[in-house]
Amino acid sequence: MPADFVRTPAPRRTFLRHAAVAAAVPAAAALTGLDLASPARADTLPDFAPVPPSSLGPALNAAGYYVAPIADALHWVTDGSYQAMFLTTREGVMLVDAPPTLGHNLQRAIDDVTRPAGLPNRVTHLIHSHSHADHIGASGLFGGAERIGHAENRWLLRRAADPLRPAPDTVFEDHLVVEVGGERLELHYHGPNHAPDNIFVRAPRQRTLMVVDVVYPGWVPFTRLAVSQDVPGWIRAHDVALGYRWNTLVGGHLGRLGTRADAELQRQYVGDLRDSAKSALEGVDPTPFFAKYGPTGNSWAVFRTYLEAVAERAAGPVTAKYLGRLAAADVFTVDNAAAMLESLRIDSDVLGPFGVHA
Numbered sequence: 001m002p003a004d005f006v007r008t009p010a011p012r013r014t015f016l017r018h019a020a021v022a023a024a025v026p027a028a029a030a031l032t033g034l035d036l037a038s039p040a041r042a043d044t045l046p047d048f049a050p051v052p053p054s055s056l057g058p059a060l061n062a063a064g065y066y067v068a069p070i071a072d073a074l075h076w077v078t079d080g081s082y083q084a085m086f087l088t089t090r091e092g093v094m095l096v097d098a099p100p101t102l103g104h105n106l107q108r109a110i111d112d113v114t115r116p117a118g119l120p121n122r123v124t125h126l127i128h129s130h131s132h133a134d135h136i137g138a139s140g141l142f143g144g145a146e147r148i149g150h151a152e153n154r155w156l157l158r159r160a161a162d163p164l165r166p167a168p169d170t171v172f173e174d175h176l177v178v179e180v181g182g183e184r185l186e187l188h189y190h191g192p193n194h195a196p197d198n199i200f201v202r203a204p205r206q207r208t209l210m211v212v213d214v215v216y217p218g219w220v221p222f223t224r225l226a227v228s229q230d231v232p233g234w235i236r237a238h239d240v241a242l243g244y245r246w247n248t249l250v251g252g253h254l255g256r257l258g259t260r261a262d263a264e265l266q267r268q269y270v271g272d273l274r275d276s277a278k279s280a281l282e283g284v285d286p287t288p289f290f291a292k293y294g295p296t297g298n299s300w301a302v303f304r305t306y307l308e309a310v311a312e313r314a315a316g317p318v319t320a321k322y323l324g325r326l327a328a329a330d331v332f333t334v335d336n337a338a339a340m341l342e343s344l345r346i347d348s349d350v351l352g353p354f355g356v357h358a
Contacts, residue, residue, distance in 0.1 A: 048330055055218030055327035057255020065102060067109035070248050070257070071206035073183055077102065077109040080255040082134070085210050087203065088114055089181025092124030095145070096185070096201050096210055097252065100137035100164075107141070125180055127187065128168060129212040130198040131156040135252060140164040148178060150189050152197035190240050193233040194226050202244060210250035211241050215266050217251055217258030219327040224339035225270075231343035235274070238267040269326060273318050273333070277341040280314035281352035310352075311338040 058066050060080060067077040073088045082099035084106060093110055102109075107121070114121040123142045128149035129135055139147065140163055149157075149168035157167040170176075176187045188200040194213040201210040213226045214237045228234035241249070242263055249258030286306050293301040314337040322329040344350040 049323055051327040065105040065109055067112055070208050074203050074206040074208055075113055076250055078255055083250055083252050085250045087183050088119050089183045091181035092120050092122050094125045094180055095123045096127045097129050097135045098138035099135050103138050128153050130195040135212055136165050150197040150199050191233055192230040193237040194228045207246050208248040209244050209246040212252030215251050215258055215263045216253055217256055217262040219254055220329050220332050223332050223335040225336050232347050235270055269322055273340050276318050277314040277337050277344055278350055280310045281341055281350055284310045284313055286353050310341055
């Protein structure tokens with residue numbers, strides 16, 4: 001303890017506030033079903049449906065990554081959870097994204113490809129799909145590379161002031177063509193979706209599209225519709241992606257590449273979820289929730305329990321339909337339904353019993 005540190009008794013008001021918080025913790029734990037007093041054990045965690053073999057990717061090497069060609073000079077690398085894409089050229093490497101879970105394995109994967117071919121292994125251009133740290137948090141490892149992103153990407157990264165995610169040197173508004181050593185990538189922006197700056201990256205000669213945090217090949221979307229900041233834009237991004245000409249999709253997550261059938265299947269899942277959420281919003285009666293919590297004046301308890309009930313009802317038929325077709329349909333569909341119904345309420349004026357009535 002520092003010599004100048006003197007412990008003084010807490011004021012009574014502070015003590016009472018801390019006591020109230022401590023008393024509330026067991027109540028919160030009981031509400032969520034969590035035992036906060038002891039660490040989780042594997043034998044107490046919930047079980048979920050098996051992952052369909054078709055949803056899994058290739059085995060990783062001893063260093064924890066897998067790298068393989070997509071077509072010609074275009075390659076992809078994954079650690080089973082995150083993905084990046086790179087294009088080798090006679091003048092250097094164009095890398096799209098630098099997930100921190102891959103970290104130094106990105107350069108190792110590039111070396112695996114370039115050294116046998118006698119090509120330069122230096123990353124000369126690093127393209128940011130968007131600003132989120134889980135996809136570009138290793139960008140700082142590639143000093144000297146020209147970083148490229150959408151104009152919004154530069155603004156977000158300058159605001160973040162994160163040395164591990166330097167802001168891009170080159171930015172664009174609508175589209176940009178990046179050509180290095182005879183190879184070409186086309187960058188397009190179609191408005192906010194998962195993030196305000198999320199872009200579409202197309203390798204035309206290799207008929208490959210990379211769009212991150214939109215389509216999750218073989219899986220349902222990550223929680224709350226990929227924690228998207230613009231849900232209507234995220235939903236529309238499925239149509240935008242399918243409007244391009246491509247055979248292979250790099251989705252940025254999980255262990256395998258995607259196909260057009262994967263994108264079509266997820267678009268169908270999202271459409272079914274939207275229809276089910278709309279039906280549930282219009283069908284769940286809020287009366288019992290007001291009867292229970294209204295007399296206490298706890299409006300948040302009314303809305304929490306009501307919205308949870310709507311999400312559960314919306315998720316039920318969708319989970320049943322996609323179980324065995326999309327991995328983790330039983331893991332995240334309730335969360336995805338909750339995000340969908342909130343978007344319907346605030347973006348589309350589908351308010352159910354809380355709308356304007358005659």
